[in-house]
Amino acid sequence: MEIVVLGAGSVGMLIASFLSEFNDRVTLVTRREEQARILNQKGLLRKNLDGTTTSFKINSSTDFPSIPSNTLIIIAVKYIQLTQVYETLHNLDPSIPLLFLQNGLAHLEEAITLPQQKIAFGSCQFGAERENDRTVHHRGQGVLKIAVEKGEVQPFALFLESPNPLFKVEFVESPESMLFEKALLNCFINPLTSILEVTNGVLVENPGTYRLLKNLYKELMVAFPKEMARISFDDIENLCRRTAANTSSMLGDILNFRPTEIETIVGAVLKKAAKNGGRLPMLETLYLLVLAKEGSGEKM
Ligand SMILES: NC(=O)C1=CN([C@@H]2O[C@H](COP(=O)(O)OP(=O)(O)OC[C@H]3O[C@@H](n4cnc5c(N)ncnc54)[C@H](OP(=O)(O)O)[C@@H]3O)[C@@H](O)[C@H]2O)C=CC1
Numbered sequence: 001m002e003i004v005v006l007g008a009g010s011v012g013m014l015i016a017s018f019l020s021e022f023n024d025r026v027t028l029v030t031r032r033e034e035q036a037r038i039l040n041q042k043g044l045l046r047k048n049l050d051g052t053t054t055s056f057k058i059n060s061s062t063d064f065p066s067i068p069s070n071t072l073i074i075i076a077v078k079y080i081q082l083t084q085v086y087e088t089l090h091n092l093d094p095s096i097p098l099l100f101l102q103n104g105l106a107h108l109e110e111a112i113t114l115p116q117q118k119i120a121f122g123s124c125q126f127g128a129e130r131e132n133d134r135t136v137h138h139r140g141q142g143v144l145k146i147a148v149e150k151g152e153v154q155p156f157a158l159f160l161e162s163p164n165p166l167f168k169v170e171f172v173e174s175p176e177s178m179l180f181e182k183a184l185l186n187c188f189i190n191p192l193t194s195i196l197e198v199t200n201g202v203l204v205e206n207p208g209t210y211r212l213l214k215n216l217y218k219e220l221m222v223a224f225p226k227e228m229a230r231i232s233f234d235d236i237e238n239l240c241r242r243t244a245a246n247t248s249s250m251l252g253d254i255l256n257f258r259p260t261e262i263e264t265i266v267g268a269v270l271k272k273a274a275k276n277g278g279r280l281p282m283l284e285t286l287y288l289l290v291l292a293k294e295g296s297g298e299k300m
């Protein structure tokens with residue numbers, strides 16, 4: 001099966017590297033000509049958890065290659081960049097399977113209005129950090145959860161062929177629950193790492209941020225008792241520890257003066273709580289601080 005990964009950032013390059021270990025028909029679609037040229041000429045590099053580096057020969061292009069219908073398209077751009085991507089996907093063959101890997105909740109309703117008959121969503125619980133246009137760091141082992149919204153599992157089952165024990169994939173039932181659970185996890189890590197400009201591991205090493213995580217846990221437990229019953233405090237701690245060296249995707253945006261995904265992650269969780277009459281003053285404060293920081297880039 002051909003695989004096209006759209007978006008050669010942290011997640012796109014990391015996923016493409018793992019897929020290239022058992023499939024030699026992976027294409028990385030980039031936004032910039034320069035990046036495609038570097039990837040084609042020099043290949044893709046993955047810096048592994050054990051300090052080694054693996055290199056991969058990879059096809060890269062700024063255009064979609066002519067896509068046969070047995071191609072899987074993996075969309076690894078940020079939520080904010082999806083608007084442009086939807087237009088392209090809209091014009092593709094409706095039988096082509098699509099897998100969306102964004103954090104947050106907003107893309108779920110949007111993506112399912114596309115004409116494609118096979119659509120799945122992924123929840124990445126690993127860390128990925130782009131070093132440059134051809135180099136990505138694997139910053140923490142974690143599962144890639146996949147939930148199919150439209151069509152059958154079969155086209156997405158190719159992930160199970162991965163021979164690499166560090167790239168684990170698990171199929172789950174409901175995209176909505178899976179994405180909400182991931183958004184809850186991101187509420188603990190992404191805003192705090194962005195405000196404090198620290199890597200994920202610091203949140204559990206520093207006594208002050210550790211207390212903040214505990215208090216936030218209590219607050220979210222009251223607002224979402226059913227959903228939070230599936231997430232233990234240990235799960236949050238483990239995610240911070242497993243991805244300890246990672247720069248969260250939101251902090252990456254802040255450091256590069258890009259808009260963050262605060263609305264689709266934290267904003268969406270706050271809205272859901274408000275709908276049920278719940279209030280989340282701590283999370284709302286973190287949300288406002290990220291918004292303030294996001295808007296401050298040009299003025300500083
Ligand atoms: N990083 C992480 O550890 C994790 C990230 N995630 C989620 O994964 C998603 C992707 O995040 P991440 O990889 O960190 O983001 P990055 O910003 O690193 O990567 C996004 C990439 O998409 C490219 N892009 C933007 N628009 C287009 C387009 N129209 N066509 C082709 N490429 C395009 C960008 O190109 P350019 O560089 O030219 O702007 C960039 O390389 C996010 O929703 C994030 O929340 C989830 C779990 C972990």
Ligand SMILES: CC(C)(CO)C(=O)C(=O)O
Nearest residue numbers: 125126127189246248249
């Ligand atoms: C898994 C985690 C927390 C890794 O940093 C992430 O989802 C992100 O950075 O957005």
